Amino acid sequence: MVARERILDVALKLFRIYGVKGVTMFDIARDCGMSKKTVYEHFSDKQSLIDLGMQQLLNTHSAYFQETHTAAENAIDELVRSMKYITNMARSFNPVMLFEIQKYHPDTWKNIENFQRDCILYGITENLKRGMSEGLYRQNLDLNVISRMRQLQLDAAFDQLQYPPDQFDMSAVMEQITAHFILGIATIKGHKLVNQYLQIKEEE
Structure with a gap:
């Protein structure tokens, strides 16, 4: 891996x-095992690292x-896969990062x-359309x-005011609200699939 990467x-x-603030x-240089001067040779300041880092993260999510x-085989499969991805991400994610970016950057x-509008909201809408056309929603x-x-x-699952991290596990919150959401929009046919996917998840 090259130094910049x-x-x-x-x-x-x-x-x-730890969040961005x-x-x-110096922390970044220390963890990279290089001098702070070397870090500055590749990035002019922390803001450029924040910008590029967040863009890389968003690109990964979008892909x-x-x-x-x-x-995905169907809309429910797609939704469950997305839930698992977000849940896994949440396990290694401190919500304070988003709070600090919103406040200071x-x-x-x-x-x-x-990204929330063009990728997340669009993706949710397309999934709903798909599920309706498949007779699952x-x-x-x-x-x-x-x-x-x-x-x-x-958004609420990542909001520390709604779900304080010392009281709630974000991945558990995500699983609960997603199961509630799917069951609320699914048809009887969809419910049978939901139960199968949730059962598979429990066994894993």
């Missing part, structure tokens, strides 16, 4: 664990969701908001309402 990888790991360029949409946060769903409700659920 290593610096970015380490910085993103530290941001995800408390991580210094996964696109791949899942293609590979508005330009970076704008990119995250664009109820036909009377209002796509604009339900898609935004699901997005709000996802």
Whole structure:
């Protein structure tokens, strides 16, 4: 791994664990096993690391969701796969990172908001359409309402005020709200599939 890639990888790991405010360029250099001068040769400041790191993270998420949409057998399979991905991500993710980016780095946060609209909200809407066409979701769903409700659920799971990390495990929260969401929109046919997928998940 070249120095620039290593610096970015380490910085993103530290941001995800500790948030962005408390991580210094010295911390990043130390964990990379290189001098701070070397880090600055590749990145002018911490802001550039935050911007590039978040963009890389968003690109990874976007690629996964696109791949899942293609590979999933049906809409419920797609939704469960996405839930597992988000749950696994949540286990190594400190919600304070998003809070600090929103508060201290508005330009970076704008990119995250664009991702939430162009990727997350769009993906939720497309999944709803797919499930309805497959007869797995109820036909009377209002796509604009339900898609935004699901997005709000996802946002809330990462909100420390709603689910304080010392009281809630984020992955458990994500699993609960997703199961509730699927069961609420599924048809009888869909419910049978949901129960199968949830059973498989429990056995894993």
